Amino acid sequence: MAGHSKWANIQHRKGRQDKLRSKLFSKLSKEITVAAKMGDPDPDKNPRLRLAVKEAKSQSVPKDVIERAIKKSQGGDAESYDEIRYEGYGPGGIAVIVEAMTDNRNRTASTVRSTFSKHGGNLGETGSVSFMFDRKGEVLYPADAGDEDTIMMAALEAGAEDVESSDDGHAIYCADTDLAAVSDALESELGEAESTKLVWKPQTTTELDLDGAQKVMRLIEVLEDDDDIQRVTANFEVSDEVMAQL
Template sequence: MAGHSHWAGIKHKKGLADKKRGKLFGKLSRAIIVAAQSGGGDPEANLGLRYAIERARKSSMPKDNIERAIQKGCGDAGAATFTEIVYEGYGVAGVAVLCVALTDNRNRTAGEVRKIFEVAGGNLGSTGCVSWMFDRKGLFTVDKTSVEEETLFELALESGADDVEDEGEVFQVTSSVESFQGILEALQEAEIETEVSEITHVPQNTVDLDASNGKKVLNLLEALEDQDDVQSVTANFNIPDEILAEVAG
């Protein structure tokens, strides 16, 4: 699991979300449009839409932008039709990478994603080549300075979490997809702020990386995140704390 928490933490520290906020809002809008198209515009009745809106709010996306995206998904005849595709491949040192995209042009996106893998010394694989190494889970991270471990542990488990782990600077909570919303609401009610709250692919095992390979993997993940159609990226790597600062610098 450390691979995901490392990547999420590194993105936060490097300020990537702030640097690319315009692109981020575009991706969040696309996710809201797709959710509204598939399940309607009422977030109370459409869990996918509720989750997409929550992600947008957490990223400080303006309310007007959110509402426009919902309207587009609910009836704008000019709204593009997007398809979700999961790309699977390998980075250096055999690190498995999953990349989820929403695209209106499969050929364009596949070509761009393949090129990113190749430039980073990896390769795009076939469907199923690495997905078996991951479980789809709810994932939350909470800054250790903001809550007592016992308080978080009790609240999370009572709300349906599978586990609470100490991951250095944060506590990491994992859950089934079905329990995700209940845990999110319980954390919000208790006014416990999360750094990450998402449904994602969590690696079953991780590959330990040295500084050289760690930098290469992070460059691959950052390039994938920067591709316009990509919604999320995860990989099964671990970078020891003693070299993380050097790698993420």
């Protein structure tokens, strides 16, 4: 029975991972379509589109899916999306930023508001928590891309501002307006990155215990499960011990 239970759990996780991957592909495709519609459909002439395509490739989105998303932007029947940022507080006063692309602002606002309420948080006004974050470009490389000194040197030469290295890898940060140029310079020096995107970087973080982490991560999970939500950021961290229990 234990073996069967274990297999069922593995299957459940596999199904969850496949579902998340499908949603990720869909959200990356939406970003590509919006970027191409707002500017030039040629990534070389459109920095935002170039970054969107680069991020999609780093997440293994198939080439034909990327090309279809760009082509979709040029059709007369392409959906029109509004980009909206929601801000609020999660359980324990954790600051949360929710970035959305939607074709129905009322639907998305209602969903986000009710999700915060149901999971021990509350939605605030625009600007209510974003002052606790910095808008930055983020480029991620695996640990085997080089040692800390090598990555730091490459990052500084590329025009980056900061590097955070750990056993998990290297996170390189730059001004949001410099991301396209910095990521191109890094790619020529270090190879393709694991991820290249604009992020909200917390100025400070709050460490959560197991109960707090479970509540906040549940809120984030439900928000990210919504097709209108592109990205969720919060200013918390958990220790390795708590992560192991999660």
